[in-house]
Amino acid sequence: MANYRLMVNGKEQVVESWDPNQPLLYVLRNQLGLHGAKFGCGLGQCGSCTVLIDGEAIFSCVYPVSAVVGKKITTLEGIGSAEKPHPVQAAFIAEQATQCGYCGSGMVMASVALLQEKPRPSNADVKSALAGNLCRCGSHDRVLRAVQLAAQGIPGKKGA
Amino acid sequence: MKISDVSLARREFLKGGALVIGFSLTGLPLALAQATDARTPHTLNLDEVDAFLAVRKDGSVIVYSGKVDLGTGHRIAMRQIVAEELSIDPARIDLIEGDTALTPNQGPTAGSTGVMRGGMQLRQAAATAREALLARAAAHLQTGASELIFSDGYVGTATARVAIAELVGDRAFGVRMNPKAPLKNPAQYSVVGRSLPRPDLPGKFTGRHTYVHDFTLPGMLHGRPLRPPAVAARLLEVDAASIAHLPGVQVVRIKDFLGVVASDEWAAVRAARELKARWSAGSGLIGHDNLALWARRGPFVKDEIVVSKGDTSDLANDPRQFAASYQWPIQSHASLGPSCAVADVRADSAMIWSASQATHRYQPAYAQMLGLPLEKVRLIYLDGSGCYGMNGHDDAAADAALLSKAVGKPVRVQWMRQDELGWDPKGPPQLLALRAALDAQGHIDAWEAEMWVPLATANLEHVPLLAPSDAGIAQPAGQMVGLVTQNADPPYRAARVKVTAHWLEPAPLRPSNIRAPGKVANCFAVEAFIDELAVAAKIDPLEFRRRDLTDPRGIEVLDRCAALIGWKPAEAMRRRTGAMARGRGIAYVHYKHNETYVAMAMDVEVVKKSGEIRVKRVACAHDCGLMINPGAVRNQVEGNILQALSRSLFEETTFDSQRVTSVDWGSYRILRFPEAPELLIDLIQRTGEPPLGAGEAASSPVAAALANAVYDAVGVRLRTAPFSAERVLAALRATA
Numbered sequence: 084m085a086n087y088r089l090m091v092n093g094k095e096q097v098v099e100s101w102d103p104n105q106p107l108l109y110v111l112r113n114q115l116g117l118h119g120a121k122f123g124c125g126l127g128q129c130g131s132c133t134v135l136i137d138g139e140a141i142f143s144c145v146y147p148v149s150a151v152v153g154k155k156i157t158t159l160e161g162i163g164s165a166e167k168p169h170p171v172q173a174a175f176i177a178e179q180a181t182q183c184g185y186c187g188s189g190m191v192m193a194s195v196a197l198l199q200e201k202p203r204p205s206n207a208d209v210k211s212a213l214a215g216n217l218c219r220c221g222s223h224d225r226v227l228r229a230v231q232l233a234a235q236g237i238p239g240k241k242g243a
Numbered sequence: 244m245k246i247s248d249v250s251l252a253r254r255e256f257l258k259g260g261a262l263v264i265g266f267s268l269t270g271l272p273l274a275l276a277q278a279t280d281a282r283t284p285h286t287l288n289l290d291e292v293d294a295f296l297a298v299r300k301d302g303s304v305i306v307y308s309g310k311v312d313l314g315t316g317h318r319i320a321m322r323q324i325v326a327e328e329l330s331i332d333p334a335r336i337d338l339i340e341g342d343t344a345l346t347p348n349q350g351p352t353a354g355s356t357g358v359m360r361g362g363m364q365l366r367q368a369a370a371t372a373r374e375a376l377l378a379r380a381a382a383h384l385q386t387g388a389s390e391l392i393f394s395d396g397y398v399g400t401a402t403a404r405v406a407i408a409e410l411v412g413d414r415a416f417g418v419r420m421n422p423k424a425p426l427k428n429p430a431q432y433s434v435v436g437r438s439l440p441r442p443d444l445p446g447k448f449t450g451r452h453t454y455v456h457d458f459t460l461p462g463m464l465h466g467r468p469l470r471p472p473a474v475a476a477r478l479l480e481v482d483a484a485s486i487a488h489l490p491g492v493q494v495v496r497i498k499d500f501l502g503v504v505a506s507d508e509w510a511a512v513r514a515a516r517e518l519k520a521r522w523s524a525g526s527g528l529i530g531h532d533n534l535a536l537w538a539r540r541g542p543f544v545k546d547e548i549v550v551s552k553g554d555t556s557d558l559a560n561d562p563r564q565f566a567a568s569y570q571w572p573i574q575s576h577a578s579l580g581p582s583c584a585v586a587d588v589r590a591d592s593a594m595i596w597s598a599s600q601a602t603h604r605y606q607p608a609y610a611q612m613l614g615l616p617l618e619k620v621r622l623i624y625l626d627g628s629g630c631y632g633m634n635g636h637d638d639a640a641a642d643a644a645l646l647s648k649a650v651g652k653p654v655r656v657q658w659m660r661q662d663e664l665g666w667d668p669k670g671p672p673q674l675l676a677l678r679a680a681l682d683a684q685g686h687i688d689a690w691e692a693e694m695w696v697p698l699a700t701a702n703l704e705h706v707p708l709l710a711p712s713d714a715g716i717a718q719p720a721g722q723m724v725g726l727v728t729q730n731a732d733p734p735y736r737a738a739r740v741k742v743t744a745h746w747l748e749p750a751p752l753r754p755s756n757i758r759a760p761g762k763v764a765n766c767f768a769v770e771a772f773i774d775e776l777a778v779a780a781k782i783d784p785l786e787f788r789r790r791d792l793t794d795p796r797g798i799e800v801l802d803r804c805a806a807l808i809g810w811k812p813a814e815a816m817r818r819r820t821g822a823m824a825r826g827r828g829i830a831y832v833h834y835k836h837n838e839t840y841v842a843m844a845m846d847v848e849v850v851k852k853s854g855e856i857r858v859k860r861v862a863c864a865h866d867c868g869l870m871i872n873p874g875a876v877r878n879q880v881e882g883n884i885l886q887a888l889s890r891s892l893f894e895e896t897t898f899d900s901q902r903v904t905s906v907d908w909g910s911y912r913i914l915r916f917p918e919a920p921e922l923l924i925d926l927i928q929r930t931g932e933p934p935l936g937a938g939e940a941a942s943s944p945v946a947a948a949l950a951n952a953v954y955d956a957v958g959v960r961l962r963t964a965p966f967s968a969e970r971v972l973a974a975l976r977a978t979a
Binding site: 219 | 313314315440441443444445446447448449450451452453454456457490507508509510512513577578579580581626627628629631657659660874875878879881882883884885886889907908909913914915916917919921922
């Protein structure tokens with residue numbers, strides 16, 4: 084059993100794993116109680132488990148825990164709360180941009196990563212950025228609206 | 244819909260306002276608290292107001308709903324219904340859903356009946372409560388009941404009032420349901436009809452909502468079932484030593500049921516992957532390519548005349564006859580999160596947390612499986628990943644219960660991706676053969692539809708669960724596919740009609756109900772065939788439908804849909820030259836012939852070189868009667884359109900002689916963001932009419948509108964779903 088020092092949502096956490104290849108998702112959910120990221124496929128095909136590593140959206144269901152040491156991990160819980168939502172979370176809530184919500188965490192995190200990179204994305208940009216995030220309920224249209232709404236509310240980083 | 248509350252919230256957002264919604268519910272505290280919060284004994288008798296409603300001392304209200312929120316917005320809609328009748332703030336209502344110990348059995352949350360049936364029962368309970376409260380308030384205030392007004396948790400006059408809570412106290416109502424208790428006049432609605440935001444979304448978008456997948460119990464272990472490599476294979480041998488290198492894993496075998504349990508979830512996942520077991524060959528499947536052959540060959544349980552009007556016996560020899568056959572594949576519910584459940588099975592009782600849409604229905608199956616009396620088995624609904632019919636949730640619950648019983652500890656089971664796509668009970672295959680003859684004016688003179696479908700056993704609404712089947716434990720009998728024969732007769736004027744169902748023995752893969760059961764395929768066949776008839780009669784497809792529709796609500800959705808998309812008679816959209824062809828199609832359904840009205844039109848492009856269909860715009864006019872929450876209805880309509888597009892374009896469960904082969908998102912493809920079209924939706928609010936349901940209807944006309952648009956674009960009829968690029972290309976080459 085090895086220990087790993089992780090930086091999760093701005094806090095240092097020591098987690099343990101008997102297998103260095105254990106995907107980060109299981110550690111987040113079962114050891115740190117962070118349930119935002121969801122298991123969808125374990126294959127990196129659906130995006131429900133999306134979290135940010137050093138600001139970049141990754142699939143935590145296939146990302147080994149041993150590979151995130153020294154990197155900054157951000158989960159849905161780390162960007163805001165119901166009382167103080169991140170602009171992207173607030174936009175998804177305002178647009179009621181989900182049905183079952185199981186894909187929601189991944190959608191929000193992928194959108195946060197997109198808007199950091201491109202504060203004023205076109206609809207085509209959003210569609211392409213979210214192409215790896217599946218939604219089975221068919222909330223695509225309102226997710227697109229939510230991302231655009233968030234973009235209006237987020238001051239452009241790169242002088243946009 | 245006028246300016247909605249959602250769009251108000253949106254504007255508030257743009258102004259930088261806060262968006263916190265003041266509901267007291269979050270998943271976990273409720274799940275644990277509800278057992279202590281609810282008064283005991285609490286009646287579950289559907290004839291008693293107390294089965295549905297309780298008023299706390301502080302004036303807040305508990306609503307007990309047997310119907311659950313499957314991501315559909317029931318959680319706000321049910322509150323609005325009760326809040327309206329009792330004139331209280333919906334935020335003062337707590338909702339308990341799908342708990343076999345606390346909520347009345349209102350039937351499964353299926354068939355688009357949540358608000359239509361379940362919500363209307365709640366409304367009648369609230370109206371009955373209101374009637375009783377009026378009488379009590381009149382006595383209390385010594386005034387005439389007609390003088391009294393309900394407002395914000397009080398009943399009274401301008402000068403004197405009494406709190407509802409005081410009239411009920413912490414006691415039960417003790418009032419029988421009055422089906423004639425007067426309802427609030429819709430003209431006075433102030434809560435119903437508003438697009439109030441869903442209370443669960445702030446938690447869901449911030450990672451604080453407890454799905455069943457997130458629910459934990461002290462000492463809980465993680466389990467995984469190992470399904471056989473072939474359908475109906477027998478377990479011959481298990482080599483437990485093959486996972487000796489993994490920490491703390493227990494192997495559980497009960498006849499052909501095999502599972503692993505571990506305190507560490509990743510250890511359970513790896514154990515399920517690495518445990519070596521020897522299985523027999525399977526029972527032998529026909530393979531997905533042979534479904535049409537299988538369907539026509541049988542064996543059949545019986546033939547049933549579903550609709551019969553006039554004598555169609557001469558149609559087969561009628562020289563005016565048109566005929567076409569349509570095929571719908573087996574499809575998975577394809578829930579994004581694999582099914583999950585947590586079970587705590589003790590010697591004398593069991594608790595199961597499940598995302599089932601039918602907790603009451605499957606309670607007897609678990610009781611029988613666990614050898615416990617029915618009342619000792621309690622199921623509590625927690626949100627799951629969207630289901631759209633019976634997916635694997637009930638199986639995961641059976642897996643968890645069997646494993647928990649075996650190891651004597653609470654067990655959480657989450658299926659893996661290949662379990663969900665491979666083993667969820669599937670939407671059944673459907674084959675339809677249609678024949679029709681038109682009269683001299685192009686009206687339908689005779690219509691025959693034959694369908695080949697797996698039988699839903701009458702009064703045995705049960706899908707056999709995998710765990711007890713594998714473990715050799717008896718369970719209730721039955722097979723359920725939903726009401727699959729509806730809407731195979733045209734909604735238009737037709738002189739003579741006959742619809743026959745050839746009922747097949749069980750389907751090649753275990754069937755269950757999937758969204759808009761049967762109607763997606765039936766409406767595809769009927770409305771695509773209508774398009775063929777319209778073209779043959781040289782009548783505009785919109786006009787062909789419109790002129791033979793008598794129901795004004797049906798005509799209105801057609802007209803509104805035509806206006807939305809800018810319908811122009813005859814070929815206005817069509818472009819067949821060049822590499823990209825463009826077309827427009829339309830379809831209509833009166834769901835189950837007595838529920839929601841939907842008209843749908845869409846614009847598509849077909850890439851002629853590849854056969855790829857690109858859906859550009861979808862227009863939908865929708866009349867489901869009274870909309871409790873138009874925003875939630877819109878969400879359902881959007882979901883129906885996009886999911887049915889996914890089913891029409893991409894989805895087919897493939898299988899060979901042994902097993903399902905479409906077991907990941909590569910082999911079972913669903914719609915992705917780049918394929919999402921523009922949506923134009925027109926919802927008709929009818930406050931004076933009963934609500935008719937929005938969960939399914941708009942799924943039905945999608946495939947036909949799409950196929951008709953493709954025909955308009957390239958002149959090729961698609962009669963087998965899904966309309967994959969390969970299939971379209973083959974059809975293009977066949978006609979070239």
